[in-house]
Amino acid sequence: MPLFLIWVRDSLVVILTIGAAALGLLFLALVATRLWLMSVDARTRRIKARYRPTVAALGDTAEAGAALAALGKTPKSHRRIVGGLLLDAMRVTSGDYVDQLRTGVSVMGLVDLWRDQLASRHWWERADAAHALGLLRKPGMSVALVPLLDDPHESVRAAAVGALGLAGDPQVIPALLTRLSDESRHQRIRIIEALQQFGSDVGPPLLAHAAAHPALLPLLAHLVGELRLTGATEQVLAWTHDDNPSVRASAFQALGTIGVDGRAFYYVLKGLSDPDTETRGMAVRALGRAGREDALPYLEPLLHDEWIVAAQTARALRALGANGVAVLERAAALPGPAGELAQHVLWERRAARQADPA
Amino acid sequence: MKARVIDAIIIFEALVMSYFLLLNAIYLLFSVVAFFRLRTHRRRTGPQGLDAIVRSSATPGISIIAPAHNEEATVVESVRSLLQLNYPLFEVVLVNDGSKDKTVQAAIDAFGLIAAPIPATLPLPSQPIRGVYRSPALADLVVVDKANGGKADALNAGISFARYPIVCAIDADSLLEPHALTRAVVPFVEDPTTVAVGGIIRIANGCSIDGGQVTSVRLPSHPLALVQVVEYLRAFLPGRMTQSAYNGLLIISGAFGLFQKKAVIDAGGLRTDTVGEDMEIVVRLHKIFRQRKEPYRIVFQPDPVCWTEVPESIGVLGRQRNRWQRGTLQILGFHKDMIGNPRYGGAGTLSFPYYLLFEALGPVVELSGYIVTIIAVAFGLIDWRYAQLMFLVAIVFGALNSVAAVLLEEISFRRYPRVRDLLILTAVAVLENFGYRQMTTWWRVKGIVDFMRGKQTWGAMTRKGFKKT
Numbered sequence: 082m083p084l085f086l087i088w089v090r091d092s093l094v095v096i097l098t099i100g101a102a103a104l105g106l107l108f109l110a111l112v113a114t115r116l117w118l119m120s121v122d123a124r125t126r127r128i129k130a131r132y133r134p135t136v137a138a139l140g141d142t143a144e145a146g147a148a149l150a151a152l153g154k155t156p157k158s159h160r161r162i163v164g165g166l167l168l169d170a171m172r173v174t175s176g177d178y179v180d181q182l183r184t185g186v187s188v189m190g191l192v193d194l195w196r197d198q199l200a201s202r203h204w205w206e207r208a209d210a211a212h213a214l215g216l217l218r219k220p221g222m223s224v225a226l227v228p229l230l231d232d233p234h235e236s237v238r239a240a241a242v243g244a245l246g247l248a249g250d251p252q253v254i255p256a257l258l259t260r261l262s263d264e265s266r267h268q269r270i271r272i273i274e275a276l277q278q279f280g281s282d283v284g285p286p287l288l289a290h291a292a293a294h295p296a297l298l299p300l301l302a303h304l305v306g307e308l309r310l311t312g313a314t315e316q317v318l319a320w321t322h323d324d325n326p327s328v329r330a331s332a333f334q335a336l337g338t339i340g341v342d343g344r345a346f347y348y349v350l351k352g353l354s355d356p357d358t359e360t361r362g363m364a365v366r367a368l369g370r371a372g373r374e375d376a377l378p379y380l381e382p383l384l385h386d387e388w389i390v391a392a393q394t395a396r397a398l399r400a401l402g403a404n405g406v407a408v409l410e411r412a413a414a415l416p417g418p419a420g421e422l423a424q425h426v427l428w429e430r431r432a433a434r435q436a437d438p439a
Numbered sequence: 440m441k442a443r444v445i446d447a448i449i450i451f452e453a454l455v456m457s458y459f460l461l462l463n464a465i466y467l468l469f470s471v472v473a474f475f476r477l478r479t480h481r482r483r484t485g486p487q488g489l490d491a492i493v494r495s496s497a498t499p500g501i502s503i504i505a506p507a508h509n510e511e512a513t514v515v516e517s518v519r520s521l522l523q524l525n526y527p528l529f530e531v532v533l534v535n536d537g538s539k540d541k542t543v544q545a546a547i548d549a550f551g552l553i554a555a556p557i558p559a560t561l562p563l564p565s566q567p568i569r570g571v572y573r574s575p576a577l578a579d580l581v582v583v584d585k586a587n588g589g590k591a592d593a594l595n596a597g598i599s600f601a602r603y604p605i606v607c608a609i610d611a612d613s614l615l616e617p618h619a620l621t622r623a624v625v626p627f628v629e630d631p632t633t634v635a636v637g638g639i640i641r642i643a644n645g646c647s648i649d650g651g652q653v654t655s656v657r658l659p660s661h662p663l664a665l666v667q668v669v670e671y672l673r674a675f676l677p678g679r680m681t682q683s684a685y686n687g688l689l690i691i692s693g694a695f696g697l698f699q700k701k702a703v704i705d706a707g708g709l710r711t712d713t714v715g716e717d718m719e720i721v722v723r724l725h726k727i728f729r730q731r732k733e734p735y736r737i738v739f740q741p742d743p744v745c746w747t748e749v750p751e752s753i754g755v756l757g758r759q760r761n762r763w764q765r766g767t768l769q770i771l772g773f774h775k776d777m778i779g780n781p782r783y784g785g786a787g788t789l790s791f792p793y794y795l796l797f798e799a800l801g802p803v804v805e806l807s808g809y810i811v812t813i814i815a816v817a818f819g820l821i822d823w824r825y826a827q828l829m830f831l832v833a834i835v836f837g838a839l840n841s842v843a844a845v846l847l848e849e850i851s852f853r854r855y856p857r858v859r860d861l862l863i864l865t866a867v868a869v870l871e872n873f874g875y876r877q878m879t880t881w882w883r884v885k886g887i888v889d890f891m892r893g894k895q896t897w898g899a900m901t902r903k904g905f906k907k908t
Binding site: 100107428 | 449452453456457460482483491494495496497553555556558559573574575628629631825828829831832835836838839842843845846849850853858861865
């Protein structure tokens with residue numbers, strides 16, 4: 082018999098003893114974990130119940146002073162939980178109350194604590210601290226937050242982007258634009274969402290960034306639309322005849338969102354004959370959103386184009402009212418994909434009218 | 440002669456014991472890996488993160504595919520509950536798989552559906568589509584009526600009509616928690632190479648249900664369902680967490696799984712000639728992406744919860760386990776070239792050998808161990824105290840792994856809030872080794888025999904129905 086098997090046979094008592102001991106230990110660990118978690122929950126509930134009235138009193142002018150004094154005396158061991166209460170309140174309120182909440186955070190020394198935590202070796206502490214500092218909505222916090230845009234952990238980078246958007250310091254726009262090339266798609270979306278908080282302030286730095294980084298033009302052109310930067314229309318029109326088809330498609334997409342004025346209309350018409358399918362599709366979309374009936378004769382033949390263009394065309398025709406619908410009805414009688422597409426869009430229209438006759 | 444027989448029996452017993460110890464050592468290793476993974480996971484997905492996902496324009500839309508077969512009594516409530524999920528962009532595609540009752544009519548009447556055009560071509564083949572119904576008022580509901588073809592066929596039809604890039608396959612009686620989709624979509628959002636995500640399945644027997652939602656979590660009172668609570672915890676938390684860690688997850692439960700629609704369509708949809716279509720599609724995705732040398736991830740997310748009803752009758756449970764065993768064997772057979780093959784990464788080198796050695800062959804080894812021991816003791820070939828010792832070792836290590844799974848649940852999600860529940864689960868972890876475990880071994884061996892005979896049926900699955908508050 083192999084040695085290992087002999088060992089197994091002869092060691093069953095030892096194996097059983099080890100197993101039983103481990104089972105006992107695990108059971109003890111289970112009980113201890115439950116007891117510990119119950120005590121942590123009870124303590125958190127107790128502290129929250131104790132400080133909730135104080136936090137609420139910050140919203141009352143007569144009681145705010147006393148509440149701030151009480152918060153200033155908060156023991157260190159309670160600071161984290163009370164800080165959570167203040168942040169929860171900040172998330173859902175505005176106006177003077179937020180100023181008082183901010184003061185409460187300051188008197189408790191939480192700002193310094195969170196600043197220190199930005200350098201913590203635990204990523205979750207860095208992320209939580211960034212988020213907390215962002216909720217203070219103070220532009221002055223951005224200096225401490227910008228370095229976190231290059232944190233190795235994505236959750237921290239995400240928290241930093243969100244916090245910078247909340248802090249609202251326009252100085253950070255170039256830093257955010259630079260990080261648009263972050264490898265995570267979701268981080269890029271978060272950056273776009275943060276940039277949306279700055280409104281039209283993004284326009285000039287974005288155009289400067291586009292000039293310096295032509296490789297990012299498709300994304301930046303798309304961003305002009307996302308941010309509805311009407312001031313950048315001139316530049317977008319220039320991008321509609323860029324050599325790169327992705328730039329042209331993004332430019333037409335942006336025009337569809339920011340609006341097609343009299344001059345842009347002719348650029349869009351030109352885009353209908355672009356050799357790139359996606360560009361044609363985006364030009365059709367922009368035309369549909371312009372709502373101009375004189376576009377009908379240009380749109381009708383595109384129902385027979387590539388699928389993506391045809392689908393945009395059908396949608397655009399539906400948006401153009403009775404005359405557009407008449408074109409769709411003619412097309413619905415035709416065999417093939419164009420007819421099928423027209424039938425489907427007409428059905429959608431009927432269903433929508435049935436749901437809401439008004 | 441007798442001495443030789445005794446030697447052979449002792450060698451056999453030692454081999455079975457070694458096999459058993461190895462299996463339990465692997466389970467314990469799974470528990471250790473899962474412990475660290477769960478700790479990280481809990482920190483990553485707090486309420487702020489979920490809120491950001493709900494608000495983000497980058498969050499992908501999800502088409503929930505709900506196959507229904509003779510669900511006239513429950514279909515309206517199930518759809519209503521699905522439509523109430525908390526997710527920014529989703530639709531429900533209810534697929535009537537040739538029901539003989541009035542499943543479709545019930546949905547038409549309840550939601551004011553009207554007939555919609557059927558496209559001439561669909562991306563996946565399925566049994567003929569008899570009708571498509573949409574709701575003018577609820578743009579997020581589509582009902583596809585098709586000829587009967589089984590669950591996989593119904594899912595294929597549903598995927599063909601899905602308009603969003605992620606499809607979520609569920610069972611008609613699955614109850615998803617309000618934030619289940621938000622939690623499940625996280626891996627797709629974090630990493631665009633994610634092709635599939637499975638959530639945890641929890642047992643709804645004993646829980647209170649209201650409006651299609653679990654309102655109060657309680658342990659089932661029926662002993663069979665109670666044992667399955669521990670069994671499910673053991674299967675999902677240590678096992679799938681660890682397999683997911685090395686991208687070797689081979690199963691995403693058919694009750695709740697999310698897939699990248701394009702990946703499933705490119706793979707040709709779900710196979711309709713197997714009783715384990717949920718495992719087969721996952722294995723095939725591994726195979727396809729490895730062969731194409733494209734980066735991909737198949738992930739288990741432990742917190743998007745799907746509640747399901749488990750059998751409380753021995754007959755139904757036996758048929759279910761028989762089917763699961765046949766499904767595993769079928770899939771191992773379909774993809775035998777992946778077993779131990781480094782070309783298929785962790786799935787080929789770790790998960791496949793594990794499934795072959797412990798999931799496919801495990802019941803045979805265990806049953807033969809019982810039989811040989813009983814015969815040997817009866818004929819006085821081995822000392823009964825030695826047999827008793829082996830049985831005790833089996834119980835202790837079996838219980839050890841179950842208690843480890845309960846501990847993982849305790850440190851991560853704590854869904855059973857009462858101390859009493861915790862004690863009951865611990866007791867069940869020990870008691871399941873007396874009778875229940877032997878029964879499942881027997882059902883699985885029967886599954887192996889049925890597989891050899893080429894049996895392909897699902898077996899009737901009667902359900903008791905959820906308890907309502």
